[in-house]
Amino acid sequence: MSVLRTKQLTKKFGDFKALDGVNIEVNKGEVYGFIGPNGAGKSTTIRxxxxxxxxxxxxxxxxxxxxxxDAVEIHKRLAYVPGDVNLWPNLTGGEVIDLFV
Ligand SMILES: Nc1ncnc2c1ncn2[C@@H]1O[C@H](COP(=O)(O)OP(=O)(O)OP(=O)(O)O)[C@@H](O)[C@H]1O
Ligand SMILES: [Mg+2]
Incomplete structure (x- = not known):
């Protein structure tokens, strides 16, 4: 069963093509490494x-x-751990957790 799939995925920012026909398939039980040089389009694909x-x-x-x-339905079953997070610099870690719970 395919849990994640892109087919000819293309994303343009104005005239600039950040993604140009990306095809990915990840099936149930697979661990998928998504790597590439800076600016390759990894974050754009994830977004x-x-x-x-x-x-x-x-x-x-x-x-x-x-x-x-179907983002709302998907998000009931999906978790995402970002590599870089910008939170509120004036709050402590505990205060941020309090805010989310
Ligand atoms: N909002 C945006 N507006 C215009 N161009 C963008 C935007 N977001 C990304 N880009 C461009 O799209 C291309 C892909 O960017 P992206 O951030 O997806 O790459 P990446 O693989 O995540 O890179 P990195 O390894 O540096 O995180 C880059 O050329 C970037 O400058
Ligand atoms: Mg990135």
Whole structure:
């Protein structure tokens, strides 16, 4: 079963093509390493998969659902741990946790 799938995924920022026909398939039970040089489009791909950015063309699916249209349903079953986080510098770690719970 495919848990994550992109097909000919394309994302443009104005005239600039950040993603150009990306095809990924990750099946149940697989661990997938998504690597590439700076500016390759990793974060952009993840943002499309998380429903934060709308694809220009192509498909992005998680659990067989559309990453953009079905984002609310997908997010009930998905967790994302970002590599870089910008929180509130004036709050302590404990205060940030209190804010989220
Ligand atoms: N909001 C945006 N507006 C315009 N261009 C963007 C935007 N976001 C990303 N880009 C461009 O799209 C390309 C892909 O960027 P992206 O951040 O997805 O790469 P990355 O693989 O995550 O890089 P890094 O390894 O540095 O995190 C880069 O050329 C970047 O400058
Ligand atoms: Mg990145």
């Amino acid at each position: 499309v998969l998380l429903g934060m950015l709308k694809a220009t063309e192509g498909e992005a699916e998680i659990f067989g659902m559309d990453a953009w249209k």
